[in-house]
Amino acid sequence: MxxxxxxxxxxxxxxxxxxxxxxxxxxxxxxxxxxxxxxxxxxxxxxxxxxxxxxxxxxxxxxxxxxxxxxxxxxxxxxxxxxxxxxxxxxxxxxxxxxxxxxxxxxxxxxxxxxxxxxxxxxxxxxxxxxxxxxxxxxxxxxxxxxxxxxxxxxxxxxxxxxxxxxxxxxxxxxxxxxxxxxxxxxxxxxxxxxxxxxxxxxxxxxxxxxxxxxxxxxxxxxxxxxxxxxxxxxxxxxxxxxxRLRPSPVPRSAKIPGRPGVAELVQAAVSLPANATAEQARQALADHPQAGSVVLLDAARRPVGFLDRNRFMLAISGPFGRALWAQRPASGLTEPPRTLPADVDIPVALRHCLSGDRTRHYDDLVLLDDAGACAGIVRVTDLLRGAGGDSSAA
Incomplete structure (x- = not known):
């Protein structure tokens, strides 16, 4: 068979x-x-x-x-x-x-x-x-x-x-x-x-x-x-x-405020590539995952070293000669620093982090880190907003 x-x-x-x-x-x-x-x-x-x-x-x-x-x-x-x-x-x-x-x-x-x-x-x-x-x-x-x-x-x-x-x-x-x-x-x-x-x-x-x-x-x-x-x-x-209807997270964390749900309940696996991936590999990864909003580049220890937002990345390579120019070049040339947070913070802290810094990146996915600094997944800002709304309604 x-x-x-x-x-x-x-x-x-x-x-x-x-x-x-x-x-x-x-x-x-x-x-x-x-x-x-x-x-x-x-x-x-x-x-x-x-x-x-x-x-x-x-x-x-x-x-x-x-x-x-x-x-x-x-x-x-x-x-x-x-x-x-x-x-x-x-x-x-x-x-x-x-x-x-x-x-x-x-x-x-x-x-x-x-x-x-x-x-x-x-x-x-x-x-x-x-x-x-x-x-x-x-x-x-x-x-x-x-x-x-x-x-x-x-x-x-x-x-x-x-x-x-x-x-x-x-x-x-x-x-x-x-x-x-x-x-x-x-x-x-x-x-x-x-x-x-x-x-x-x-x-x-x-x-x-x-x-x-x-x-x-x-x-x-x-x-x-x-x-x-x-x-x-x-x-x-x-x-x-x-x-x-969903009660707060069953995962108690030191950085969480007791009784509030944490971002760990909203995490999803990141679409990731090695740090030396080419721009064409990043484009293919996004094509393979149409629901993904980003690609995270990881080093050998799975620590995030680069972040590619789908919209900005596709815009960069879709211009005149963009794909031909970048296809075999390292994707790291188009990356931005990942917006990282510990995986044990609560939702209000994560939302405040989203609103800080560069306004053009307020809706970038957040990259969560475990205790060793490795990528534990990503959280979408829309999910944070939904989680915050559910928390307030439950309260």
Whole structure:
């Protein structure tokens, strides 16, 4: 069977901005699902881990033409992280070698509960090693396969609330209590949550009521055959009053004013290129991402070293002989200094930053920085204004 029939991509959406924040690779064929293989074979933990890592590796390569504007989420079992960490660690290198001329998408490992054996202490150690290698980490089925203590010990980048809980959320008080407990622990330790399998307006309303900022499911966006976010967005009718209903960010930050939502809830992945990219590569990146308003040039440590606003850049290269003049020249010759902010500030601070300095750049995307000064994504000024309006209406 061809790879095109084995995998599909499901968008993960930010419920405030309505924009995609990730693409999860789904295994469409039963024979590729490790849970099925475990039930129908006599394989031991080592064989299952090798099988699971092999299918996950194939899923990563299937997303090799990914547009890199949002992270690629790949499912692996906890057993696989413990028993085949070396093979999992190769995913990034394999992806980078597959398309050396294109930036590789950020990879997020979605860790599913163990089928056989994954001692928590060993799992924590292996996940710490993978994070050091540059992987993001999400936990699936928290409350069912992972305890809340494990969430507080690991502090993953994302906790996903499974579809079975989401389906019961509007009418089942027990499910609501479980989701409340998960959300509270995540809020305290600074972990974002996402809902899986949202399929009805009632489920979406319940998800928003619990302050869950990200979600995926058939109501929000269908699965796709290609790893592209082109045309993906929350339907307009599902955006109504979203910002007002969504409670403040579950991510406590030192630079945030308590009770106010932070820019971290509005962040989206930057369209980025290496610092030595040519102007033609920047033009192609903008053509590949029609929804993007900018390109950020990054050094080897992913620190932003240049900013290209779509309108000003396209104007510069579209004049007489502009494209011929600039095509093979470094795009850095047309860049401006990125307008940067720490990823942990609140929305009013970010808005004040937008209004300071050069008036011609008041509507430039803001580039957010993590603790190491690396690019953590961008925030659009229109989203800041929408977030500020939702904050005041909620107050």
């Amino acid at each position: 061809s790879a095109s029939g084995r995998f599909a991509f499901e968008p993960l959406l930010n419920l405030v901005t309505g924009r995609p924040v990730g693409l999860e690779v789904l295994r469409r064929q039963t024979r590729d699902r490790t849970e099925h293989v475990a039930q129908t074979s006599v394989w031991g933990p080592r064989q299952l881990a090798e099988f699971d890592s092999g299918i996950a590796g194939a899923a990563v390569l299937h997303g090799a033409d990914h547009d890199a504007s949002v992270p690629l989420h790949v499912d692996v079992l906890a057993d696989t992280v413990v028993g085949a960490r070396g093979r999992v660690a190769q995913f990034r290198t394999t992806l980078e070698r597959r398309n050396p001329d294109r930036p590789a998408p950020p990879l997020v490992l979605e860790i599913n509960p163990a089928l056989a054996a994954a001692p928590p202490e060993v799992l924590l150690e292996r996940l710490a090693e993978l994070r050091a290698d540059g992987f993001g980490v999400a936990l699936d089925q928290v409350g069912r396969g992972f305890g809340l203590e494990f969430v507080s010990a690991l502090r993953p980048d994302l906790v996903k609330i499974d579809a079975e809980l989401v389906a019961r959320l509007p009418t089942d008080r027990t499910a609501a209590a479980v989701v409340t407990a998960i959300s509270e622990v995540c809020r305290v330790v600074g972990v974002r949550t996402a809902a899986v399998g949202v399929s009805t307006p009632d489920e979406l309303a319940a998800v928003r009521h619990h302050g869950i900022p990200w979600a995926q499911g058939p109501l929000l966006a269908g699965t796709r055959r290609r790893a592209s976010t082109a045309g993906v967005g929350l339907p307009l009718e599902l955006m109504e009053n979203a910002a007002a």
